[in-house]
Amino acid sequence: MAKSVELLVCTRCLAGAEKNETTARPGAVLARRLAQCVPDGVQLREVECLSNCSQGCTIALRGGDRWTYIYGRIEAEGDLGQILEGVQKYAATRDGVVPWRERPEHFRKNCIARVPPITGVTT
Numbered sequence: 001m002a003k004s005v006e007l008l009v010c011t012r013c014l015a016g017a018e019k020n021e022t023t024a025r026p027g028a029v030l031a032r033r034l035a036q037c038v039p040d041g042v043q044l045r046e047v048e049c050l051s052n053c054s055q056g057c058t059i060a061l062r063g064g065d066r067w068t069y070i071y072g073r074i075e076a077e078g079d080l081g082q083i084l085e086g087v088q089k090y091a092a093t094r095d096g097v098v099p100w101r102e103r104p105e106h107f108r109k110n111c112i113a114r115v116p117p118i119t120g121v122t123t
Contacts, residue, residue, distance in 0.1 A: 005042045005063035005091045009034060010050040013057055027057045030076040037080075039088050052112055061087060066096025068115040071107055082106040 009031040031046045038044045052058040055072030062068035069090070074083065082104035089098045095117070100108060 005061065005066070005087070006045050007034065007038060007042050007087055008045050008047050008050065008060040008062070010048075010052065010058045011046045012049045013053055026076045030057055030059075030074065030080075033076065033080055034083065037084060039084065039091060041091055042087055055110075055112060058112065059083065061090045061096065062115075063091075063096065065117045065119050066090070066093065067117060068113075069096065069107075070112040070115075071110050072112045073110045074106070079106050 009027055011025060011028040011031055013027045014025060028046075031044065034044055050058045050060060050070065052070065052072050057074035057076060058070065058072045059074060060068060060070045071086075083106075086098070086104045086107045089102060089104075090096055098107075
């Protein structure tokens with residue numbers, strides 16, 4: 001059975017850190033942590049770049065006829081709980097739109113973009 005929601009995690013960003021071959025990139029660290037606890041029905045996909053470098057670690061949520069949301073300024077160390085809460089709420093919707101007040105605080109304050117589904121829904 002195909003998973004209906006994808007959680008994309010940029011693994012290239014440096015989140016403002018100096019490039020160092022021995023230090024793991026924050027997005028890669030985040031992806032490894034999420035791989036341990038991603039909710040059922042959600043497919044975790046590591047992507048090489050979401051082109052949002054100036055905003056630190058970046059994730060995107062998309063799926064089916066849902067709106068796509070892109071979130072930045074994520075801390076691999078401290079935002080895991082809020083990401084998981086937001087992903088669960090997103091996955092529980094038909095269209096991907098979680099009412100603003102019900103979103104985790106990080107999602108309310110760090111939404112980079114909202115992209116309508118390809119089907120043309122305009123809510």
